Amino acid sequence: MAEVTLRDVARAAGCSVATVSRVLAGTRPVGAETARAVRAAADRLGYRPNEVARALRSRSTGTVGLVLPQITNPFFPSLVRELEHALHAEGRAVLLADCDDDPATEATRIAALLDRRVDALLLIPVDERRSRDAVATAAARVPLVLLDRGCGPGVADSVAVDNAAGMALVLDHLAATGRRRPCFIGAAGTASAAVERHAAYVAGAAVLDPAAPRRTVLGDFSVEWGRAAVDRIWPARPDAVVCANDLIAAGALQRLRQLGADVPGEVAVTGFDDVPLAGLADPALTTVRQPVAELAAEAARLLAHRPAAPSIPGPRRPVRTVRLAPELVVRGASAPAGGAEDPRTTP
Amino acid sequence: MAEVTLRDVARAAGCSVATVSRVLAGTRPVGAETARAVRAAADRLGYRPNEVARALRSRSTGTVGLVLPQITNPFFPSLVRELEHALHAEGRAVLLADCDDDPATEATRIAALLDRRVDALLLIPVDERRSRDAVATAAARVPLVLLDRGCGPGVADSVAVDNAAGMALVLDHLAATGRRRPCFIGAAGTASAAVERHAAYVAGAAVLDPAAPRRTVLGDFSVEWGRAAVDRIWPARPDAVVCANDLIAAGALQRLRQLGADVPGEVAVTGFDDVPLAGLADPALTTVRQPVAELAAEAARLLAHRPAAPSIPGPRRPVRTVRLAPELVVRGASAPAGGAEDPRTTP
DNA sequence: CTACCTCGGGAAAACGTTCTCCGGAAATTT
C-alpha cells in the first residue's frame, strides 16, 4: 500500500514492466488495448512514479539549484517567486540555498547541490571576485546562469537588468524636473550592480552639473549606510539624492526628514529596484523597477537552451549575456520642487 | 573524468565496491591498512557520492520540502532563511515551493514534493480550512510540521508564536502608557494568526475600555487594507490603533499621517511580526517580534524526532503543538502621548 | 586436535526506473 511500483502495475495489468513504462512515459507506441489496461491499473492503484529512481536511471533529476546571497534581501523574494513559478511550469523543482552573504558558504552550498545532481544552477553570486572560482568550476559541470549580478567576464551565461539604462532614466527625470545639483550614495565593492550604477551616475550626472560626478559617497547596500551617508553629503545642499538601491534611499530619506529637510520640495530622493518598501516610504520613493518576471523567464530560457556540459572540455562556447530594460517609477519623493507642500501626488 | 563512482575508487584502491562503501560511510569496521588506501584513492580521484543513487537505495533523500503561501510576504524570508540554515546544518537540502496563496496550487506542489520523495515537509498552510485535506493526506505519508499557522485540530505537529501572549503584550504596553480608547484592524478568514490575534484583542481590550472590543474592523493582511481601514475607524478618534500585522500597521500609519493625525501624540499604532519594514516606517512601528530562529529550530527538532510514518496506519499518535513566546518591541509609533512632538525616541 | 568464534573482505542482490536487445506475429513487398 505504501509504495506502488511499476511492478505492481504490470502485474495488475497483466503485462511487463517495460510495457507499463512505455505507456506511462509515452516513449514508444503501444497497442491500444494494452495501453488502456495499463492506464486503468495505474489509476486504480494510484501509481506515482518514483522520481528518485527515474533520476538515477535517466541521469536527470528535474531539479534546479537556486543559490542566493541572502533571501532576506528584499529584492530577492519576488525574484525567487518568479523563478520558482517559471521552473515549476517546466516540471522542475527548486533546491534553495542561502549563502549568508559568505563566499565560503556559497562554495559549500554549490558543492552540496552538485552532489545532489541538480540539472542546472541559477546563481546570484555573493561577490564578483570571491565567488569566481566556485562559480567557474560549477559552470564546467552543469548549465549555470548568473542572475542580477555578474561574476567576471566569460565565466557563465548571465541575465541582469541594464543598470546603466536605469540610472540614465533617473538622471533624465531629475533633469526634466529641474534638479541641478544631484549627488550619489552608492556602494563600494566589486558587485556589478554597485559598479555599473556608480559608473552610469558619473557618466550621466555631468550633463546636469560638471561638479556632480564628484559628489559621490560609497558604502554598502543598506539602510544604515543610507542614513549615515546623508550626514556626509547634506552639508553640500544637493537638490537630489540619487541612491544605488532602495534600501539606501529609504535610509537616506529617513535621515533627511530627521534633519528637517523638505522632501521633495528641497531635495528629491531616488532609489533602485522598486522593492515593496519603496512604495511605502513617506513620501514614496521614485525608483527604477526591475523587470522581475522577465528576468526569471529569461533565466529559465537560458537554462533550457544551454546544452548539457560537454564531456570533453572542448572549445569553450561563448557565454551569453542578456540585459533587460528597466522602467522608471516616479513617485512623491521626486515631485517637482515647485510643487505643493503635499508630496503625495504629482498632478 | 566526468563521473567518479565507487567502482573507480575500488579499482584504484584494489578492493571491492562494498569495502569502499563501508570505509566512506563508516558502517562497519574495516582494516586500518585498507581504509587508508581507500581514503587515499577517493581523495586522489575526487570521489563524491552520488546522492541520487544513495537515496534510491537507502530510501531517504536527505531532502525536506518547504511549502509556503507566498515568499513575497515579508515575514517569510527571514523564516525561510533560518529554516534553510537549520536544515542544512543537519545535511538536509531544502526543496522550495511557493503556492501563490492558492490552495489548489498548494496541493499540486505537495504532490510534486512527495513524488520527489522528500523525507519530510515543512508547511505554512495557505488556508486553515481549504488546505486541510492536502495537508492531512501528506502528513499520513511523511513527517510533517505546520509552521506559523495551524490547519485544524489534530492534523499535524505544529509550531507557532503565541499570538495571544503577543497581543497581551501590546495591550499591556498601551495601557501602561496611558492609552484608553484602542481599536483593532484585523484580518477576516480562518487563518489562525487572524483568529487568535483578534480573539486576544477582544479578550484583552475590555480592561482598557468596555467598548473597545467592539471597535474592530476585519479585512486582510495587506497594506491596502490598513489604509482603507483607517477611513473606517478614524472618525471614532481612537487613541491607539492595534493592527493584526505589520503590513496593516504600515498602511494604517501612512493613511493616518495623510489625514493629518499626530502619531504617536494623538494616536499610537502597533503591528505584529516585526518585519524589516516595521523599523523603517516613520515613526517606527511598535510591534511584536516573532522568535524566528527559535521557531525554525523547533520545527527542525520536531521533524527530526518524528519517526517515519508507520506503514500500518495504527492508532494515530497525538500531535505535538509548540507555542513560543514573542517579544514586544517598543518604537516611536507608541511613544507616550504626553511626549515631545519628535517621535524618534522614547526617553 | 577439533569446534567455535571473530574479523576483514568479496560477490551479488536489492532499490524502481529506463532502454536496448530480441523474438514472434502480422503485414507488406518481391
Place this chain on the structure above:
DNA sequence: AAATTTCCGGAGAACGTTTTCCCGAGGTAG
C-alpha cells in the same frame, strides 16, 4: 509463395549505491 519489413511485447541490463550473505584465515576454548 518466399522474403522482407513493421509492429508489440518481454527479458534483462544498466544507473550507483547500500546491505545481506557468505567465505577463509586466524584466534581461542574445549
